[in-house]
Amino acid sequence: MLARCRLENEVTMKSVRSTCLSFLAFLAFLAFLVCGSAVAQSSGPDARQISDPKTITSASNPNARPIPIDDLYFTRSVSSASWSPGGKEIAFTTDISGRANLWKVNADGGWPIQLAQSDERQYGDTWSPDGKWIVFQQDTGGNELWDIFAIPSDGGAVINLSNTPEIREESPRWSPDGKTIALNTKPKEATVYDITLLDWATRKMTPLTHESTPNHLWQSVAWSPDGKTLYADRLEVSFTDADVYAIEVATGKTTNLTAHQGQVLNIASSLSKDGKKLLITSNEKSGYQNVALLDIPGRKLAWVTDTKWEASSGDFSPDGNWLTYTINADGRVDTYVADVATLHSEKIPVPGGVNGFAGYPSSFSPSGDRLLLSHESSVEPGDFWICHVSSRKSKQLTYSAIASLNSVPRSPSQIISYKSFDGKTISALLWMPFNLKRDGSNPALVLPHGGPTGQSGDYWSPRVAALVSRGYICIEANVRGSTGYGMEFQKANYQDLGGGDLQDEVYAAKFLEATGYVNPNKIGITGGSYGGFMTLMAIGRTPDIWAAGVEMYGIINWMTMLEHEDPMLQQYEMSLLGDPVKDRAAYNAASPITYIHSVKAPLLVLQGENDPRVPKEEAEQVVILLKRDGKTVDAHYYANEGHGFEKRENQIDSIRRTVAWFDKYLKGTN
Structure with a gap:
């Protein structure tokens, strides 16, 4: 899976890679596509060519200008789509109002x-089988303690079905008869997710699984x-081991x-109509994710793909004759359809970027x-x-970009590869502003992604667009520890956080300098x-590499993180660094607090007050220590925000502060 570890405030760390997107169906697509190979293949990371920095150019565009911040953040986002049972409407989440709330639209457009108005964010919507209700999840102030709510599909009062302020309930999945909803649940102080069944009539919740280990989580399929x-x-919490189960209800x-x-x-990710096959993602093939059909009675796999890029399973068609999947090749994602009987597959012809099947639990209308x-792409919201x-025709349903945004030229990303300190090949997305001179005078920014178990992709990023359009060359590297390049690469940062992966970021900066455009002091x-x-x-x-920094909700001390972070993330942290007693040296070596007194660069700290993943105590330590040392540091804390900033006014404020900080310390302007 391509984890969306981008810098936007509205989408934060996706280190918990707990969901494979659920896609459904390919009815009548044979007339649409030409037969392809029996097992879908592509080359993989081994075929990457090392980029020559001197071939990087800045295009000339007389119409280029800084994109107004408001244009970027009043451009909407869409997610969590679900077809109505009759196929006439689609429910989805959008922030048209400045809050990520539940809306619906006619499937023919309009x-x-x-449907629901709240200051809080709402996701994961899905229709009841009879079409009368839509259920969704909502938390409070970004605290990730989701409750499950229901609203009449034609509008009406919102009902809190779970009403458990100390328990997370997520990913509602209706039973075929509409009497039960399966939920992924985790008490606030628990380290694991279990599956709980919610009785629609009585609202009674009954645990279905009873996880006995401290480091596994369940999710319904x-x-x-x-x-x-x-x-x-x-799944094991490090996302290096997982199994598929059948559970007797x-x-x-x-x-x-x-x-x-x-x-x-x-x-x-999907069950065939006859209940005899599961569509799965597996890295049994040498640690690289591929798609396979699992015969349930025989427990045997039939491989659909054979690639070293990252393939992810989708869904069966309603009649069970077709299946879908995606292939993420270096941060760009294509969609595929395959014949279940022959495993012949073809790529669906859509524009490049990050493409996917958007519906839950089905991307196809009920009639198919x-x-x-x-x-989306780096230039398309x-x-x-x-x-x-x-x-064979596609029609745009939603229009996220406001008109003024479409009038401004936007610099596309390009994927480059370079060698790091030890010869390992690193891929990165690079954005070159327009109209730069190759005279070594320009400022640049290195943008490390979240996770670390995640990957940067060719997503639309208003934050990056704001910086690039203001003349900042930007590079976002998929350093060791990232997903998308096989399990060996994903594990390459074990007990070495901030070691080899930091050097991969340093070598990204060296690549920028080698283009001839960048001033190494900027x-x-x-x-x-x-x-x-x-x-940090x-x-x-x-410290001698960087002229300024802006850190958002970052970790300074892995030991204090263990004291304050969500218990499940404590297990995740230990899967990366080991036992905090036996491996204390690894924790110390990987903690920025060990090196904080060597900081030279001016630092801006941005933090949500309700962050359950990286609590604000981490940010407070940074500010106290740097101020004590007489270093240049500033901080801003956002009330009612969690791990990232969901509210539009806070998104705008954070990017304005970021731009002003870099303009002051990299460009020398106020």
């Missing part, structure tokens, strides 16, 4: 209708057609369908005649599209979550 079995994934009995030796990632797609299968660094940690690590451990 102005959307707001699909109900059997008769509703007697729930299929689910059980009446008794809670679990059966492992993918038992294996060693560490193998097996994650299911339309497909709900998502598309994300939107939904409707593909009419029979006519290089800054900024990131959020693990990217904030990397910012960089300015402390390699």
